Structures are given as structure tokens and as C-alpha cells.
Amino acid sequence: MCTASPQNEKRPASERERGEVMNIKPLNQDFAVSPQIALADIPAIIAQGYKAIICNRPDGEEPGQIAAAQIGEAAERQGLRFAYVPAISGAITDANVAAMADALARLPKPILAFCRSGARSTKLYELVSSQNPSAPGARVHDVVIVGGGAAGIATASSLLKRNPKLDIAVIEPSEEHYYQPGWTMVGAGVFHKDFTRRTEAQVMPNRVAWIRAAASGFAPDENKVILSDGSEVRYRILVACPGIKLDWDAIPGLADAIGKNGVTSNYGYDLAPYTNRLVKEFKGGRALFTQPVMPIKCAGAPQKAMYLSCHRWEKAGVLNDIDVQFHTAGAVLFGVAAYVPALMEYVERYGAHLNFESKLVAIDGAAKVATFERKDGEGTRRVEERFDMIHVVPPQVAPDFVRTSPLAAASGFIEVNEATLQHVRYPNVFALGDACSASNAKTMAAARKQAPVVAVNVLAALEGKPPAADYDGYGSCPLTVEAGKIVLAEFGYGGKLLPSFPNWLIDGTRPSRLSWLLKDTILPPIYWHGMLKGREWMVAPHAIKAAH
Structure with a gap:
């Protein structure tokens, strides 16, 4: 249309x-x-x-x-x-x-x-x-997709590219669609927040039925999705990609503190501009950056905020007057060791103090005090840290209606085969994006690679055939270590390096100006005009070899 x-x-x-x-x-x-x-x-x-x-x-x-x-x-x-x-x-x-x-x-x-x-x-x-x-x-739709974010729209477009006659319904209550990887750049003053937003109607494929409602439950034994008003949507194949829940209430005081008193986060469309203003106006004091327990959307984003802030302070000549601390609930700086040496060079350059196994557990915005639960040789103890500015990443979990559904794994996320992204108990159910249980990094790049795989396997399932394509766990995290340079982390299951470019063009383990160009200029139009339109540039699905 x-x-x-x-x-x-x-x-x-x-x-x-x-x-x-x-x-x-x-x-x-x-x-x-x-x-x-x-x-x-x-x-x-x-x-x-x-x-x-x-x-x-x-x-x-x-x-x-x-x-x-x-x-x-x-x-x-x-x-x-x-x-x-x-x-x-x-x-x-x-x-x-x-x-x-x-x-x-x-x-x-x-x-x-x-x-x-x-x-x-x-x-x-x-x-x-x-x-x-x-x-x-x-009636019963051929395919019902729960979620109209990056994963859902890309999958719908990839399906329609292969079979324009499919009856597809997309369940999505939001009227707005966001390019969330751009929020780090908004917080750094590189993008304006409006650059990352379009209406949902602009990205919804014309040939799908858009159900403007929220899903509230799954009934996979009856092939139904339950909506928040109690009505039902029936399907032959279900594709579940409702995203991830940012659990601001999991940290006492955070929901009340965020967006004022120096408490910010690049994990919100309306919050990232506040990060930009705080960093721009910051002249000295203590700046804290936090990372919660995995999994989270884009595991590199918490430290991206730190690097880009430090680079601005360095250019402004105030970095020496700022006590920069990075508190991560994890035991390492980054989960794939090959990228750590380059990151550590910037940690040392900016004089940032690393605090491993240090989890934010409470915050008092008015008093400007953050409480951390920290592990050390003597066990676990609580430590209060004063701050003048703090960038917080909220804990993240599967949506409530996913965690309580028959589709959930023990983790709360939708339980899928990591290769085919097919549900392990319901063969007519597939999941991708942030809500699925696969152990890949939860990034837009992962959803971009997953969508064609799910599309091929959904079409096979509609014909009563087994999955025909598999996913290698690919994810990408462009680690913005300074304005103009990026460490382009690309990896799959088990931390295997999966570079998209030859080493002579982009060495992903080293900071690169070309990688910055990719993040700053090339990836946004690829998202809007490629991924969401079913154009599978550099992500063609890998066919499963037939057994002999």
C-alpha cells in the first residue's frame, strides 16, 4: 500500500x-x-x-x-x-x-x-x-508478531519480502518507534533526540494488520495471544519479540531520582538529552557510571557513556578535576577478552577508577549518595558513594507477561533453540530480539541478523517443514571510546570474533575512525531504510545443511 x-x-x-x-x-x-x-x-x-x-x-x-x-x-x-x-x-x-x-x-x-x-x-x-x-x-492469522520494535518490524518485512500474500498481524500499542542505539550519541551531544524517533505508522509495513494494543499473555496450547483488554488474537505461527523491561523500580530511590539532581541515563529517550546537558556543564567533582547484572540491552552502553563524557571533559580541560568511577556488577570490563586491551588504554588515559562486582542497590538523589553492594576478599558489603553526577543503567528483565507465561525459560525470557530461534516446546512459536533466551548480546545488530533467520524458519513451519536457517549468535557493540573513534566489537556465541570487514579495513580490536563513520553516518539509514524494509544487507540467512 x-x-x-x-x-x-x-x-x-x-x-x-x-x-x-x-x-x-x-x-x-x-x-x-x-x-x-x-x-x-x-x-x-x-x-x-x-x-x-x-x-x-x-x-x-x-x-x-x-x-x-x-x-x-x-x-x-x-x-x-x-x-x-x-x-x-x-x-x-x-x-x-x-x-x-x-x-x-x-x-x-x-x-x-x-x-x-x-x-x-x-x-x-x-x-x-x-x-x-x-x-x-x-480469523486465524498466518503469522502474529508480538512487538513492533526493531525485531518485529524487520521480521515482518523479511517475511513479506519472501511471500507478499502472507496474512500477518503485528501487536504493538506504541505510536512511536525509536532508533535506540542512537541514544548514546544523543547523550554525547552528537545526535538530536528527534533524529532517533519516527511514528510507528511510518515503519509499519503496509501489508500487515497493525493491532494497536498491548499483549498481556500467551496461550500457546490454544494458539492465542491475549490482549490487555481481554480479547484474543489467533495464529498459525507466533513470533514473539516484545523487548525487554527496564526495571527502574528494582533500585530503591532510582525512579524518583532519575532526570534531576545529577541522576541520568542514556537508556531513555527523554533522559539522554539530560546526560548531554550534565556533561556539558560539569566542571569538577565526582562522576559515577554504573552497569547492572547481565543481561542488558547493549552491554557496552554503560561504558560508552563514560568514555564519551571523559573525552568531552578532556577537550574542555576539566578532566583532571573530575573523579571518574565505573561501577559494574560484573567481574570484567567487557565479556569478550579480545577487546579489553584497547578499552583499558582509554580507562587509563581518562584516569577512570574501575570497581568490579560493585552493584548499585539504592540511590538518594537529593542527598547525592549512591549505595553499592560490593564483593571483596572479606565477602559482600554495602558502600555509600557521594556523587555530583551519576549515569545509571537500570536492571533489565523479561516483560512481566513473558515471565509468567508457558513460553518462559527459568531466566524469564522466551525459551528458544539458540540456532533456529524456534521455541523448544512449541514448534509453531519463534522468538528473537531482547525477549528471547538465546545467549547472544542483546543489540540491534543481533536482531538484524536474527530477523531473516526467523523469517525463513517461519515460512518452513507454515509448510510443516523443519527450520531451514540458523543463527550464529552474532552481535555488534560499537564501543565509542572517544568522539571520532570506535572499537567495533563483533562477536557470536562463545565470544567468537565475527568481523564484518577485513582486518586491513577495520581492525575491530583497535579504535578506528572508519568505525565511527559507520556508527555516526551509515548505520542510522541502514536501520530505517534497510533493516526495517526487509533489505538484508550483509545479513542473508545461513542455510542449515541437509543431513546425508
Whole structure:
């Protein structure tokens, strides 16, 4: 389907030129909604395959609004069927629902319904579907994807690239989509936060049914996903990628302290700019950087914040007046030893003091005191540290509805085969991204590599065949050690190095300006225009060799 640019969406239907199409959003293969249409839109609607139009907008809602009868006459003259089912926003009646059900039953499909924004048409369709179990919205989807983040959108696009006729539903409540790897750069003053955000509608593939609701449970024995309103979505294949939960409440005092009194985090869209302001204005004192127990999103991000802050302070000539401390709950600086020597050079250059097995357990923002649980030769003890600025990374766990579901492993994450990403007990369930139990690093680069593998294996499962592709655990962590240089960590299961480039071009174990160019300039468009569009540049799925 064709979607309008943001500029076109803001223009009244009466002002759109011929060929400019409003924002059509399919809810499934039989039904789509849109804002107010213009007469000039009708040929494009026909070209997109629609057989009928339903107008859900009462005449006279606003000055200059085109009458439903005019649209109906023009539509039928060009071969489309038309129905006028007006409903008042916020006051939909049982009679409206009955009229909508009648129109849906008698009109040829696919059908496009419109109102002022598309919201009433969507609501009417949902009400009809909830009252009629045999309605199209209540049918079994070929594939249901839980989560419209990086992993979910990439998987949907990779599936549609291979089979455009698949009936795919994506369950995602958020209206916003974020390029989260960019938040480190926002905190460093390199990116503006708006650079990392688009609307969910901009990234949602046109041919999927977007269910704007939150999942609240899985019923894999019945092939159902339970939504937060109690309704159900049925599937032949489930792809679960609902992300990870940032557990701000796990550290007493943190939820109240974050975003003020020098307490910040690059793990939030609205918090990363505060990091930038704190670092820019910091002239001396104690700066703490923390890392919780694994797993977390992008294990290198906590120290990236430290390196980029120190580099700015170094350039400003104030680094010698700052006591920099890195507190990590882990026993090593980085989990893959090959990258540690280069990182240690920067730790020494910036004079940062490393505190291993030191876990943040409480924070008093007003008093500017952080409490750590620290292991040493005498056991575990609590230590209070004063701070003037602290960058905190919250503990991270599987979403609540995942941890309590039949799909969960002992870890709380969705239990999958690490190679095929197929659930170990439910063969028609796959999981990827931050919510799955695979031991890879939880990074966007990992999801980019996983999505094509899951797509190939989902298509095999739909045909009753075993998985056809496998995943090697690839993950990438561009460790921003200074503005302009990056240690490009790329590795798979077991810490095996998996470089994407020859060593003469980029030696990932050494800081590189070319790697910075990759992070700063190349990766964002690859994300928006490659990964989310099903373009599998450098991540083609690896085929499983048939046994002989």
C-alpha cells in the first residue's frame, strides 16, 4: 500500500493533488482505514485493489468537507461499491455497529473505510469483530508478531519480502518507534533526540494488520495471544519479540531520582538529552557510571557513556578535576577478552577508577549518595558513594507477561533453540530480539541478523517443514571510546570474533575512525531504510545443511 509523506498527511483532502494518496492503513487483507479521502484519490484506491468504500464520517463535520453522496457517486461511477455508515466520534451506537456489520457483509472485499482520521472506522470494525466471532478480524492469522520494535518490524518485512500474500498481524500499542542505539550519541551531544524517533505508522509495513494494543499473555496450547483488554488474537505461527523491561523500580530511590539532581541515563529517550546537558556543564567533582547484572540491552552502553563524557571533559580541560568511577556488577570490563586491551588504554588515559562486582542497590538523589553492594576478599558489603553526577543503567528483565507465561525459560525470557530461534516446546512459536533466551548480546545488530533467520524458519513451519536457517549468535557493540573513534566489537556465541570487514579495513580490536563513520553516518539509514524494509544487507540467512 502507498502511504503519504508527513507533509501530505497534514494537507486537507480537498487540497491534495491527483495521485497523492492519503495514509491508508490495512487492518488485514480484507479491510483498511484512512483519513478523509478526496475525489482525486479514487483512481489510486482502485489501483491498490480496493473493491468498496465505506464512509463513516457524518456530513457537515467541518467547513468545506466533501459530501458523502459526492464520493459515493464518483466511486460507483468508477466501478467501486459504496456505503454511507455515519457515526459520531465518541458516541458510537449499537445501530452504528449493526449498520457497519451489514456493510461489511454485503460489500465486496477488500474494503477501505474512512472518517476524519481513520479512528472511528477502526473502532467500528473492532466492535463488529468482537461481536461476530466469524468476522475477518477474528480469523486465524498466518503469522502474529508480538512487538513492533526493531525485531518485529524487520521480521515482518523479511517475511513479506519472501511471500507478499502472507496474512500477518503485528501487536504493538506504541505510536512511536525509536532508533535506540542512537541514544548514546544523543547523550554525547552528537545526535538530536528527534533524529532517533519516527511514528510507528511510518515503519509499519503496509501489508500487515497493525493491532494497536498491548499483549498481556500467551496461550500457546490454544494458539492465542491475549490482549490487555481481554480479547484474543489467533495464529498459525507466533513470533514473539516484545523487548525487554527496564526495571527502574528494582533500585530503591532510582525512579524518583532519575532526570534531576545529577541522576541520568542514556537508556531513555527523554533522559539522554539530560546526560548531554550534565556533561556539558560539569566542571569538577565526582562522576559515577554504573552497569547492572547481565543481561542488558547493549552491554557496552554503560561504558560508552563514560568514555564519551571523559573525552568531552578532556577537550574542555576539566578532566583532571573530575573523579571518574565505573561501577559494574560484573567481574570484567567487557565479556569478550579480545577487546579489553584497547578499552583499558582509554580507562587509563581518562584516569577512570574501575570497581568490579560493585552493584548499585539504592540511590538518594537529593542527598547525592549512591549505595553499592560490593564483593571483596572479606565477602559482600554495602558502600555509600557521594556523587555530583551519576549515569545509571537500570536492571533489565523479561516483560512481566513473558515471565509468567508457558513460553518462559527459568531466566524469564522466551525459551528458544539458540540456532533456529524456534521455541523448544512449541514448534509453531519463534522468538528473537531482547525477549528471547538465546545467549547472544542483546543489540540491534543481533536482531538484524536474527530477523531473516526467523523469517525463513517461519515460512518452513507454515509448510510443516523443519527450520531451514540458523543463527550464529552474532552481535555488534560499537564501543565509542572517544568522539571520532570506535572499537567495533563483533562477536557470536562463545565470544567468537565475527568481523564484518577485513582486518586491513577495520581492525575491530583497535579504535578506528572508519568505525565511527559507520556508527555516526551509515548505520542510522541502514536501520530505517534497510533493516526495517526487509533489505538484508550483509545479513542473508545461513542455510542449515541437509543431513546425508
